[in-house]
Amino acid sequence: MSAMIHRHLFGYNRGSIVAGFSRIKGSISLREASTISRETYPYRIRNGIINQYVCTSWKSSIRKFCRSIHTILNVKVECSMTRHQSTQRHSSILSTVVSKWNNPAPLENASGINRYTSRTHNCGELRSSDDGKHVTLCGWLQFSRLNKFFTLRDGYGVTQVVVPENLAPSLNLSSISYESILRVEGTVMMRPPEQRRAGDSTGEIEVLLIKLEVLNDARKRLPMDIKQHNRARENVRMEHRYIDLRNPDLQKNLRLRSQIIMKMREYMINSCGFVEVETPTLFRRTPGGAQEFVVPTRKKGHFYSLVQSPQQFKQMLMSGGIDRYFQIARCYRDEATRPDRQPEFTQLDIELSFTKREQIMSLVEEVLASSWPLKGESLKIPFPKLTYREAMERFGCDKPDMRFGFELYNVTDILMKNEMLHSGQDSSNFGAYAIVATTPHNVESGAFKKVVKKLTKEFKKCRFVSGIIKEDWVDSPQAKLLGSTLSDLAKQMSLEPESLLLLGYGNKSDVQEMMGKVRLEFYADLEAQNLVPERKPTEQKFLWVVDFPMFAFNEESNQWDSVHHPFTTAHPDDLRLLKSQSQLDQIRSQSFDLVWNGVEVGGGSVRIHNAQLQRMVLDDILKIEHSHLQHLLDALECGCPPHGGFAIGLDRYIALLCGARSIRDVIAFPKSLDGKDPLSKAPVPISEEEKKMYHIQVINEPKVESSSAEKNI
Numbered sequence: 001m002s003a004m005i006h007r008h009l010f011g012y013n014r015g016s017i018v019a020g021f022s023r024i025k026g027s028i029s030l031r032e033a034s035t036i037s038r039e040t041y042p043y044r045i046r047n048g049i050i051n052q053y054v055c056t057s058w059k060s061s062i063r064k065f066c067r068s069i070h071t072i073l074n075v076k077v078e079c080s081m082t083r084h085q086s087t088q089r090h091s092s093i094l095s096t097v098v099s100k101w102n103n104p105a106p107l108e109n110a111s112g113i114n115r116y117t118s119r120t121h122n123c124g125e126l127r128s129s130d131d132g133k134h135v136t137l138c139g140w141l142q143f144s145r146l147n148k149f150f151t152l153r154d155g156y157g158v159t160q161v162v163v164p165e166n167l168a169p170s171l172n173l174s175s176i177s178y179e180s181i182l183r184v185e186g187t188v189m190m191r192p193p194e195q196r197r198a199g200d201s202t203g204e205i206e207v208l209l210i211k212l213e214v215l216n217d218a219r220k221r222l223p224m225d226i227k228q229h230n231r232a233r234e235n236v237r238m239e240h241r242y243i244d245l246r247n248p249d250l251q252k253n254l255r256l257r258s259q260i261i262m263k264m265r266e267y268m269i270n271s272c273g274f275v276e277v278e279t280p281t282l283f284r285r286t287p288g289g290a291q292e293f294v295v296p297t298r299k300k301g302h303f304y305s306l307v308q309s310p311q312q313f314k315q316m317l318m319s320g321g322i323d324r325y326f327q328i329a330r331c332y333r334d335e336a337t338r339p340d341r342q343p344e345f346t347q348l349d350i351e352l353s354f355t356k357r358e359q360i361m362s363l364v365e366e367v368l369a370s371s372w373p374l375k376g377e378s379l380k381i382p383f384p385k386l387t388y389r390e391a392m393e394r395f396g397c398d399k400p401d402m403r404f405g406f407e408l409y410n411v412t413d414i415l416m417k418n419e420m421l422h423s424g425q426d427s428s429n430f431g432a433y434a435i436v437a438t439t440p441h442n443v444e445s446g447a448f449k450k451v452v453k454k455l456t457k458e459f460k461k462c463r464f465v466s467g468i469i470k471e472d473w474v475d476s477p478q479a480k481l482l483g484s485t486l487s488d489l490a491k492q493m494s495l496e497p498e499s500l501l502l503l504g505y506g507n508k509s510d511v512q513e514m515m516g517k518v519r520l521e522f523y524a525d526l527e528a529q530n531l532v533p534e535r536k537p538t539e540q541k542f543l544w545v546v547d548f549p550m551f552a553f554n555e556e557s558n559q560w561d562s563v564h565h566p567f568t569t570a571h572p573d574d575l576r577l578l579k580s581q582s583q584l585d586q587i588r589s590q591s592f593d594l595v596w597n598g599v600e601v602g603g604g605s606v607r608i609h610n611a612q613l614q615r616m617v618l619d620d621i622l623k624i625e626h627s628h629l630q631h632l633l634d635a636l637e638c639g640c641p642p643h644g645g646f647a648i649g650l651d652r653y654i655a656l657l658c659g660a661r662s663i664r665d666v667i668a669f670p671k672s673l674d675g676k677d678p679l680s681k682a683p684v685p686i687s688e689e690e691k692k693m694y695h696i697q698v699i700n701e702p703k704v705e706s707s708s709a710e711k712n713i
Contacts, residue, residue, distance in 0.1 A: 113125075113156070118183065119136050122139075123152050123153055123156055123157045123159040124158070124202060125201075126188055126202050126205050127204065127205065128190060130188045131189060134187050135207060137186075138181070138182070138184070139152040139154035139182065140152070140179050140180070140181060141179060141182055141218075142158060142226070143178070144174070144176070144178075147163060147168050147172065147173050149163060150173055152182060156251075158200070158202065159207055160206040161207045161209050162206050162207065162209060164209060167209060171209075179218040179222055179243075181214070181218075182214055182215065183213040184207065184212055185209075185212075186208050186210045186211075187207065187208050187210065188207055189205065190204060191203075222240075223236065223239075223240045224240055224244070226247055228248070238678040238679065241669055241678075241679050245668065253660060253665055254666070254668060257654045259373060260373055260650075260657070261348075264367055264370070264371045267367055271370070273324055274325065274326045274350075275322055275324060275325055275326075276326055276327050276328075277317060277326075278327055279310040279317075279329070281306060281330065282304040282305075283304065283305055283306075283312075286308060286312065290308050290334070291333065292306060292332065292334060293334050293343075296695065297694065298693060298695075300695040301695070308332060309329070309331050309347070312631075312632050314349065315636075315640070316631070316632065316635045317351065318352075318640060319635040319639065319641075320635075323352060323353035323641070325645075326349060326350045329347050330344060330346055331347060339663070340662070340663055341663070342651065342663060342664070342667065342670060343671055345649065345663075346651055347602075347649050348650055349645070350647065351645035352644070353641040354642060354643070355642070355644050356606070357590050360606075363646075364594065364604075366381070367648075368381075368648075369381050373657060374538060377540075380540055385543075385544040387545070387547040388548045391545050392509075392512045395519065396433065396512045396514070396515040396516025396517070397520075397598075398545055398548070399593065400516075401520065401598030403536070403541050404535065406523060408515050408516075408519065409434045409435070410431075410432070411432045411433065411492065411493070412433075412505075414488045414492060415432040416432075417488070421482070421505060425506070425507065430505070430506070430508060431505065431506070431511045432504070432511065433505075435519055435522065436501060436502075437499065437522070438496060438500075439499075441531055443500070443526070444500065447525060447528070455517055459506070459510050459513070459514040461507040461510045462504055462505065462506035463505055463506055464503070465482070466501065466502045466503065468498060468501075469496070469500075470497060489501070502518055502522065523535075538656070542594065542595070543595045543596075544593070544594060544595075547588045547589075548591045548593075549585065550564075550574070550584075550587040550588060550591075551587060551621065551622075553584075560622060562622060563591070564605050565605075566614075566622055567605075567614070569606050569607060570588065570590065572590075574586070578613075579613070579616075581621060584621065590644070591605035592605065594646075594648070596656060597656065600652075602647055602648040603646070603647060604646030606643075607643055608636075609636060609640045611636035611640075651666060651667060
């Protein structure tokens with residue numbers, strides 16, 4: 001019941017309705033209204049419904065009540081009645097009011113979210129402008145108190161519902177379990193000023209209950225509670241994901257994910273003319289990539305592989321004339337699961353013909369800008385570029401976090417003067433890099449020292465030195481180790497007394513990587529001590545990293561590997577080196593990565609479109625037998641245009657946008673860290689009949705069945 005009706009009926013004359021309609025289109029005089037017999041108007045409002053009742057008294061609140069009827073119920077009745085007209089005419093007017101009140105017209109401005117459902121609004125959309133509306137809400141019972149009010153929650157928000165005194169005796173909220181599904185009918189009313197909560201989207205209003213229906217009663221004790229704080233352990237939440245998904249943060253993440261992907265699709269199709277093509281999931285093994293999942297078939301000894309990406313398909317689409325392809329692709333990799341990695345994941349996959357690296361990068365920037373969801377700011381493009389070598393030189397990482405400084409100093413030339421520091425090492429591969437922190441950042445906590453100790457054990461070809469620079473360097477531990485080299489360092493780096501020096505030296509590539517990790521850990525430690533500003537998760541520090549090496553030598557296998565993948569072509573300036581197969585370690589590829597705040601969110605490249613060059617790379621450099629790639633080589637030979645593409649890791653990208661701790665928080669049903677599904681307990685053993693059907697023999701099968709099948713095929 002609306003606040004106005006409630007006040008004018010119950011506030012002035014509780015239990016009775018005044019028969020006056022002076023504010024309705026047409027009019028009845030107050031005197032005419034007062035002469036209407038009480039027997040002719042036997043109505044009152046009970047439980048929000050106008051029912052028959054013999055009125056016992058009349059009050060002088062006719063004008064206010066008529067204003068309420070006109071404003072809230074929008075009743076427009078033609079009336080030109082005179083004082084002597086029959087009371088039947090008055091009765092027909094009130095009947096119209098009764099009909100309007102008990103059977104409200106459908107809301108013309110109802111949200112599209114509520115179309116095709118039995119609700120008029122969701123639990124997160126009612127505002128002060130809805131005051132007086134008759135609404136129907138559906139959702140989960142979140143909380144109730146003393147049979148006076150309860151809160152109803154759905155995927156859009158929470159609404160408070162007030163139980164009127166006349167309904168309380170017939171309603172027992174304590175008998176309804178939390179998380180039961182309810183349908184509520186009532187009238188929106190403003191909360192008393194002292195009870196309004198400005199921080200909540202529905203904090204200004206509440207719904208006065210008219211009718212409550214329990215659609216599905218939940219069991220009394222659920223496996224977990226829906227809480228913002230002190231939440232259940234993650235393994236419990238994943239096991240009962242259907243409950244955990246009701247949490248507001250997961251609701252927000254999944255809805256934001258849907259909106260972003262929709263906007264990406266719209267831009268790709270409507271603005272750029274791309275064609276969305278679904279490619280197969282069941283394929284055959286792709287060389288040079290991650291370990292793939294094997295799928296047995298009924299044909300003995302024959303298996304599918306789940307694609308780790310649609311790479312070969314999208315290249316063949318280019319040969320087939322689908323010159324602008326994209327899809328929201330599901331990909332699979334049988335790798336160890338990490339907070340930012342899952343065995344199955346989703347990416348925005350793009351490929352186009354007759355293009356260049358810079359054009360692909362511009363396309364990706366526009367796609368992200370068109371789907372940027374953060375309100376109050378637009379995505380600033382174009383993004384800055386950094387070569388791979390410069391990234392490693394300055395940050396010790398090919399995906400640098402640009403939100404803070406503490407860049408690396410290359411002090412290799414200085415340490416090279418001290419033969420003791422690089423004895424037994426190839427001078428061409430020797431490197432030394434330093435980080436300097438001045439007051440008040442010249443702090444090495446115990447936690448930071450423990451992390452560094454682990455890093456030095458990980459990088460066995462490197463040495464690490466740290467300490468505060470003193471005015472009297474002669475007796476310092478650094479001087480005893482570095483000798484006169486320390487004085488040269490001080491001059492080149494303009495070291496001041498009390499500065500903290502973090503120095504690593506040894507194998508160049510290893511030192512760069514180690515000092516890159518030291519840089520990240522050092523800043524994180526300063527953050528924990530509140531000595532530096534905390535990094536904002538959505539700060540716009542995007543970066544393109546370009547000119548990656550095309551090949552890297554694998555000392556274990558004693559052969560060359562692709563840094564990106566075998567189908568990436570060389571930088572135009574290095575193409576002659578590739579064709580002559582010389583200086584392989586100096587060849588730059590046309591691969592490029594997109595980095596956001598220290599996280600790689602996507603990667604792409606310009607592909608090899610010449611079959612002869614592709615065969616040479618596979619045969620002579622990578623030593624990969626390629627009979628299983630004949631279909632792709634044939635496609636390149638049959639007239640394939642120059643082409644390139646890119647893939648954005650949607651799980652990782654959206655996790656960053658949401659500020660999530662893990663990509664598992666932006667996936668509806670993720671796998672656990674060990675790659676299992678806690679919800680269904682997959683993978684699971686299969687029956688003997690299924691093993692025979694798929695020609696599977698399990699070696700060393702455990703006597704006790706476990707939740708996962710250990711299958712060697």
